[in-house]
Amino acid sequence: MDRLTSDIHSLLNKDLVKELHKRNIYTVIDLIKAIQVDRKVVEKISKLHLREIVDLNKFLLKKYGPCAENAFEHYQRIILQSAILQTGIGCLDKLLDGGLFTGYIYEICGLPSSGKTFLCLSLARHILTTTKDQVYYIDTKHDFSATAFRHMLADSKDQAAEILSRLLVVRVHSRPEFLNTLFSIKKILRVKQTSKLLIIDSLPALYFLNGNHTENNSFLNYTVNILNYLVNECNLVILVTNLITLWSDGDIKKVDVMKERISCGGYWANVPNARIKLKRKHETCIVNLTKAVKAIPPNCECELKFTSQGFV
Template identity: 30%
Template sequence: MVLLREGMCPGLDEDFVRRLRDAQVKTVEDLVSSDMEDLAQKCSASYKALIAIRRVLLAQHAAFPVSGADLYDELLSSTAILSTGNPDLDALLDSGVYTGEITELAGGPASGKTQVCLGVAAHVSQHLRQNVIYVDTTGGLSAGRLRQMLRTQTSSDDEQMEALQRITVHRAFDIFSLLDCLYRLGGDGGGGGGLRQASSHGGSVKALIVDSVSAVIAPLLGSRHDEGMYMKSQVAITLKAMAKDFNIAALVTNHVTRSVEGEVQPGLGVSWSHVPRTRVLLERLPDADIDRPTRRCATLIKSSRRPCLIRAELDLQWWSRSERDTSGKRKLDRADS
């Protein structure tokens, strides 16, 4: 379901959207399935204007057939792979995060999700010279931490500042703020579309990071379950559309829960599990000690390219080391079933 919003098409202004909502027409699906004559009377609107809006919305949102050959050609011409900056994580993800897709990092508190997001943002900005949109919903983003990571990649203050300027930060601490932010970035909120515009430093936006989606969705899945499910679907639809339409790599984080059998699994339920193309579970190592406090176990639990249940041992300090020991021990083995 797609919410009706001001500016989605010509003629759909704020007043028109309000009148449609008063008539219980809140989504594109509601409008296109309504009786136009009846709706025109309820909204005191022009029948011809409603027909025109309906025609435009059908053109924008209806599914049209396409051949497999066309899809494959589009894939070859548009897909790019962005290195995360961590060779172990890249190997687990089959070279990195892919544009046009959503990649999810799931983990409990202190599992390293934000650290990985910061590391990816720093690497894409500094080494790949691409712009990054970082949506912080928890207050976990630290500009000082980003600067520290960039210092290990370049000693030039100018290069560090240029890299920081390629990372645009948005803060959204509730689901409504997050959706508003995503709509504005996609160009639906009348702000010009942050993903369409190249930054003043050149390049294009290639990565969208949301840390975390569950922080703003999960609170609604309790007493306000129906509203929470609806909002969750809106976030999913918007993120998938942005990744595909703007050819960006979307990286999101999620919390974890325990199944009936006691196994750790990503949160937000079965319906959300279909949203990310790739899912990685981050966990502390069972034998972690004071000599290895930054080591984590990453398990590939969903992928369209690699066998699932592959594990890698990650060092969260990789993005912060000026001298990296590439001869260190790396594990990439199939997990025990």
């Protein structure tokens, strides 16, 4: 599912790509579908001749269409590229059966100020200080602080500048900008595997931009498709932070009884392969594994301590 850009084909100039985006045609698949469903509409939007549209369609199908792959070779490639990223937090690694598995989406959820962002920064710090890999960090809340992260590198002062250069932070302000960022990351990783960790902090900040359920679900669908591609084809670990909210059923007799609800709707609830729930408790944080890559262990809870250099 490649993003439509002007460098794909000579007929797709920048003005035409902008017009297609205005009509919610963002990807190659969207354009192929539009041509098949109503070619005349595409002809009117693009002002291309019928023959040019047919040639463009053939080119896109040939370049981006599915191709058969030997199942055994595919399996061998996955095994060679698979890895387990240790979090650097002993009890959390034990809870996750060794660490974070490439090829999976992990959700970190909790009430506001429960430590979700701090856990993401702690994991990023460990990966950056123990490997030479890059870490992608998509900041949708606009609260990432390079100064605060540098303080977490107090024991690596001599290498702080080099470590920070491998933390690739992208601050996004809109859904199209977010999706474009994901496509850019995909394009980079298809050329060279420079990273195994992508952090999205946070999804609700984009999901709640408007109250149109159709647009929200369409956005989630696009997001899930590209995230699944990244974990499966680029062998990434993707961490997504999500918000837990408290709701009352409206029963006057049970006004003090509040129910927890995970944001982004029922569709998203089934997307993550594992869900890590955080609960703040004074200077510590209780971690509960509510959904696991494999079976949930009997002891699915551990306690983390806040320190200046991250969770321990």
